[in-house]
Amino acid sequence: MPEITRFSGIIIRMFLEPRTQHSQPHFHAYYQEFVGVIAIDTVELIAGELPQKQLRLVIAWAEIHQEELIKDWDLLQNGRPPFKIEPLVINMEHSIIKAKHAQAHSSSFTIDVEFDNGVKRTIHLESVLNGPFYGVLREPTLFEAAYVDKETGVVQWPNGADFDPSMLYFWEAYKDELAERALSW
Secondary structure: EEEEEEOOOEEEEOOOOOOOOOOOOOOEEOOOOOOEEOOOOOOOEEEOOOOOHHHHHHHHHHOHHHHHHHHHHHHHOOOOOOOOOOOOOOOOOOOOOOOOEEEEEOOOOOEEEEEOOOOOOOOHHHHOOOOHHHHHHHHHHOOOOEEEEEOOOEEEEEOOOOOOHHHHOHHHHHHHHHHHHHOOO
């Protein structure tokens, strides 16, 4: 069983599988005594278990690398070795990342952000647009008025709402926690 990557004490592996064993492409995530089987197409736990924190990290990593995982699955199921995939990088210190450009789309409440390191991400913000501060961003004209402060590299809106570019960069790892917190705003 080839090892695809390792990060934060988690080992990701794929097996050559008989077509009848599982109905969908997947990988196995190992953390201490826990093993979780994650579907690649839906990026969800389909068997086993992982602690909540490690599951969130694995899901974030899989969403970022979903296309590579699909290619690796196809290679392995056709008897060829899969490629290694970059691990999820988690800097325990506060990452200094700046946004360079942002384009907001009110039809989907997403924002396309290009960061100063050249990485581009589309971030779905709808789940955190609640309360008196962020909730007003549901107004389409205001949402689309997002801009990047050129001095700080922060994505912000005319009402003062903003998001730390480091959090946006690692959005997949933080989005569930923030969405849960936003329910009480």
